[in-house]
Amino acid sequence: MRRQSRVLSRSGLPSVETGVPRFSDAALASLSAGFAGSVSVAGTAGYNDARKGFMHTYQSFPQIIGFCVCESDVVAMLAFARDCGLRVVARSGGHSTAGYSVNDQIVVDTSGIAHVLIDRAARRARVGAGANFRKLKLMLDGTGLHVPGGGCETVCVAGYMQGGGYAFTSRLFGMNCDLVEAVTMVLADGSVARASAKKNADLFWAVRGGTGNQPVF
Ligand SMILES: Cc1cc2nc3c(=O)[nH]c(=O)nc-3n(C[C@H](O)[C@H](O)[C@H](O)COP(=O)(O)OP(=O)(O)OC[C@H]3O[C@@H](n4cnc5c(N)ncnc54)[C@H](O)[C@@H]3O)c2cc1C
Incomplete structure (x- = not known):
């Protein structure tokens, strides 16, 4: 009989053996079949x-x-x-100086959700989580619109805004998160929620300055 020891991590939750896939080939094939983006699996080309x-x-x-x-x-x-039974972290620009966008289980990378749609008349922009500030600033250039953004051009909107977002222009325009009117997010149960001052106000409060998720190892 094979004995399995149950290892507890610092969080008290069972840890997962690194390097031993916790999913079957069939589960991976099923995921890939309905996936518009791409996946990278440990041990395959490009993974590193x-x-x-x-x-x-x-x-x-x-x-x-x-x-x-x-x-x-x-x-x-x-x-x-x-x-x-794997845990996830989200990653956009990967600039978290606290290491909040890494784990040894699943990384949900949203750098490919990088649209920037500008409505000049309404003076609003709809921006994807993975849009970086090089793209956002270049696209706002010439529109008369500005949003305080990362000093580093490859910092992405999702992490920056969730950490508050302080820029060289913040003394004039405030923190980035204070200029956000609404956020669309996927919740842990897979449902999609819209949060604003009027709708899901608690989520709206938490996402602006809460620093993003903090992984449990
Ligand atoms: C070189 C450099 C310059 C910087 N300059 C500034 C600056 O001028 N002003 C300032 O305020 N900060 C600055 N920062 C800090 C930076 O804003 C934060 O590290 C920010 O979290 C980075 O966001 P990211 O998306 O690039 O990083 P990531 O590491 O990808 O994400 C950071 C956090 O957000 C979460 N997250 C990422 N994407 C999503 C998503 N789609 N949905 C939910 N959660 C998500 C992650 O899980 C993690 O908790 C700088 C950092 C660096 C390394």
Whole structure:
């Protein structure tokens, strides 16, 4: 009889053996079939570059990285994580100096959700989680619109805004998160929620300045 020891991590939750896939080939095939983006699995070509974030201080070896390009990809990754019993972290620019966008299980990468749609008349922009500030600033250029943004051009909107977002222009325009009117997010159960001052006000409050998720190892 094979004995399995149950290892508890610092959080008290069972830890998952690094390097031992927790999902079957069939589960991976099913995920890939309905996935608009792409996945990178440990041990396959390109994985080493895919796993690395901007902050090389934090080296991690997730079992799978989902490069999402749309909302349904994020929903699919969360369903996959639930089915396999793996935990997720979200990653956009990978600039978290605290290492909050790495783990050894599943990384949901939203750098491919990078649209910037500007409505000049309404003086608003709709921006994807993975849009970086190089793109956002260049697209706002000449429109007469400005939003305080990251000093580093490859910092992405999702992490920056959730950390508050303080820029050289913040003394004039305030924190980035104070200029956000609404956020669309995928919740842990896979449902999609819209949060604003009028709708899901608690979520709206929490997402602006809460620093993003803090992974449990
Ligand atoms: C070189 C450099 C310059 C910086 N300059 C500034 C600056 O001028 N002003 C300032 O205020 N800050 C600055 N920062 C800090 C930066 O804003 C934060 O590290 C920010 O969290 C980075 O966001 P990211 O998306 O690039 O990082 P990530 O590491 O990808 O994400 C950061 C956090 O957000 C979460 N997250 C990412 N994407 C999503 C998503 N789609 N949905 C939900 N959660 C998500 C992650 O899980 C993590 O908790 C700088 C950091 C660096 C490394």
